[in-house]
Amino acid sequence: MEPDTVTESHQPAVQMTHREILEALSGLLLAMFVAMLSSTVVTNALPRIVTDLNGSQSGYTWVVVATLLAMTATTPIWGKLSDLFSKKLLVQSALVIYTIGSLIAAFAPSMGVLIGGRVVQGLGVGGLTALVQVVIASMVSPRERGRYSGYIGAVFGLATVSGPLIGGLVVDSPLGWRGCFFVGMPFALAAFFVLQRKLHLPVVKREVHIDFLGATLIIGGVSLLLIWVSLAGSSFAWASTTTAILVTAGVLTIAAALYVEAKVAIEPVIPLRLFRDRTTALATTASVMVGIAMFGATVYLSQYFQLARGMSPTEAGLMSIAMVGGLLVSSIVSGRIISATGVWKRWLVGGLVFVVVGLALLGTIDADTPLVVVALFMALVGIGLGATMQNLVLAVQNNTKLEDMGAASSVVAFFRSLGGSIGVSALGAVLSTQVADKVRSGLSAMGITETSHQSSSIPDLKALPAPVRDLYEHAFGTAIGHIFLISVPFAILALVSVLFIKEVPLRTTVDDRDELVGEPVETGATVPVPAAKLR
Template sequence: MTHRQILEALSGLLLAMFVAMLSSTVVSNALPRIVSDLHGSQTGYTWVVVATMLAMTASTPIWGKLSDLFSKKLLVQLALVIYTVGSLVAAFAPSMEVLIGARVVQGLGVGGLTALVQVVIATMVSPRERGRYSGYVGATFALATVGGPLIGGVVVDSALGWRGCFFIGLPFALIAFFLLQRTLHLPVIKRPVNIDYLGATLIVGGISILLVWVSLAGNQFAWGSTTTAVLVALGALLLIAAVYVEAKVAIDPIIPMRLFKDRTISLATFASVMIGVAMFGSTVYLSQYFQVARGMTPTEAGLMSIAMVGGLFISSLTTGRIISNTGLWKRYLVGGMVLVVIGLSLLGTIDDKTSLVAVGAFMAILGVGLGATMQNLVLAVQNNVSMSDMGSASSVVAFFRSMGGSIGISTLGALLSYQVADKVTSGLAAIGIDGSGAESHSVPDMSTLPDPVRAVFEHAFGASIGELFLVAVPFAVVALVCVLFIKEVPLRTSNLDAEAEASPEVAAELHHAIASK
């Protein structure tokens, strides 16, 4: 494809990616208001986010596998339709339960959009040139990330209220649908379909049960209870069964285990889990920090997010261009992860009194690091696999990053709930109020609280959210170590004869499989 043809096709793809990212970011600043209006708890706050992440995580490898079997354009359009249905249900949700269910449907669509855009770009563009176009993806990600909170904040403060946030993505989804129909023309290679439903069910079931345990333990039942033992054992058994099915039973597994014979893919996958835990697990609570701990409106909280997303935007575009020009990528991965570690460490020092200028600077450092890391980690993996495995390999990285995000959000959300409850109880006792029977793990409407009580909640949320970043630091350090051990392979300049240019381990396995048939 010519550069012009690629840009025309990218218009619809990037708009679809914008829709996917917008679904998460536009609602971020509305969450405190949503949870307050629907009488939810801190656990409910967490699960409005986790529901989407979990559905996205579960469906990403399935979408990736389908992209190796069916029309990629049709699949992207289907994902847009599923996203639209979920958004409409969420907009009219009468309760937290219905809203969380609608967010699951949204997540299924977002999983498709996230995985398929990467796969389609990989199909159109050689690895050497992909850095430039990955930069566009990163810039779109940044635009949605900064635009979402700003738009969402304005909408929440308007007459539309928080329900309006779920209507915002619909026009973009409609335009993306028709743009793709007009501009995206890829060959469809049909082959026998063997979708691994059993493996997908076991993976989703195992992860879901463990996340439910982490979220509810300490509130609904004790950490050391029989319920804990049953949930942990059941979740672990399902995941062990999933590994067995993927390795030994499935004809066409969702996660081909042979891919992990390649060191780059194994290290990049593990690094993706750690980045997901650190990035999603900590940053998702920033809007709660600004609104609850600092007394900002949703619009003001959205403006504060510019600091992190501005860094991500510039870093993503710049590193993408440089990588395309030089073919070298590892140094940017390493440098990006170093900045992520530094940014998280600095954010670990914040509380309800920290200068907002300092908080913004810390967020900018984290943003620059993430911009140099996220897209380029996918690029490193795509460069090491054959075109026949491009969909599976791309979605595996996205899958494990999303899984890490789900684990991080759920685990750190449970920790935040515990820390806030503890600090609120002790803070109320210090001013002569017995808070032992209060719903200290709930998210209050700060405007209705007396000043002394409000100060207690502000400090509790401010200090506790700062501590989440410190907890995320070790995960980022592990990701940095993984990146350091990834071997830099020069980026391929063509998608032709990709089999021969794939990593030796994967190529040997493929040739053996062909010979045996």
């Protein structure tokens, strides 16, 4: 069955039954599971991957940053395309791209090829991240969306819990770390066919103008700044000619992108007019800060458990249950209560308070902190993130017109991913520098030359003499604790941004204009005109 084609003029939004929504949602949730799994399943494999491919701490960081960068740069493009083309076709295309990237990464013979495969994976993940939110916004009103956002939160939690566990088991099996890149493929294939059968949305037919120039400038500017953040301090000095060139080029490129988006592009990738809305502007700011705190800090937890606590990948995966358990519960509970009451701001504020407190407490950990205490701190962060991430998107969608839903939803995801990319890059550089300094001074005190044990590399701890292994464990434990402390100010800025958001009651229609259609009744409410059903 082909989707209906409607014109650019306003048409009442498609009304779907709960069963129809759940059927379509099953495919979307599979796609979301694939997107989340691409990061979490590799987390506990990274120390083994980097050791096997003779990588460094910088290489460890870039295996993560490559995906985040590609996802960040392309998320708004996918969102804009969803306002112009078939959303189902775009989601399926993203699944295919993800699968191709997974195959490249699985057979990578070197760190360079692996990072290239992760870039391709990121292109697909960027589409899935943006489009799942957009499609749900096209089917469900903001008031009801909290209910379904709870399902997204549950899938997020499942992928985050099962990903490290599956990844750890696969790494410790005969398949090795390469098997981690095959895990998501069956789910991607299942999502493709479920969406083909169950997702049917109208396609808006109108004159199409793709902002290739703006997209290229956005990708170029973000890439230059992230390359600078991740490599400065290790490959070149922070105060150096290379820094000046990269920063200047990045800033000028982004300035050119802003000019193109504001003055030149007919269909801008990021419509700057969206930021005239106070909620969108503040929620976007909060998303950047949440991204820095969340991605930047939590991505290095697997290193903490494996390199500072001597755990296996499977054991490190089990430790992640503490954080994700809190995230799972809070996302489902907050989503259902928001749908029942229409009140959402208190959940954002409360969630970010938990994030701030949890990160501050994680900033006190080292290689000797009791694991029960670490798990408790992780649970606090998980509870906060579960009540925050999906609801920031919901707040923006509630203030957005239907024709801008794709762009607005992807803008929030874009800036959250941008914050994550910055956080992973910058905090990875800090971690690398601190560990190298501590190991170098420790080796010197032992009378061991650095050529015997390179302080900038990630060694196989089991192969090291006991004193050197203890040195590395304490260096990683202390340095990772400092990373959480660095993340706290960004979480505080997110909290401040949310405090200034004005709470607007959640509307009960998919399209804001449907709120105004109909004759007023005695109570002062309006009766919306029933929307046309799909053939």
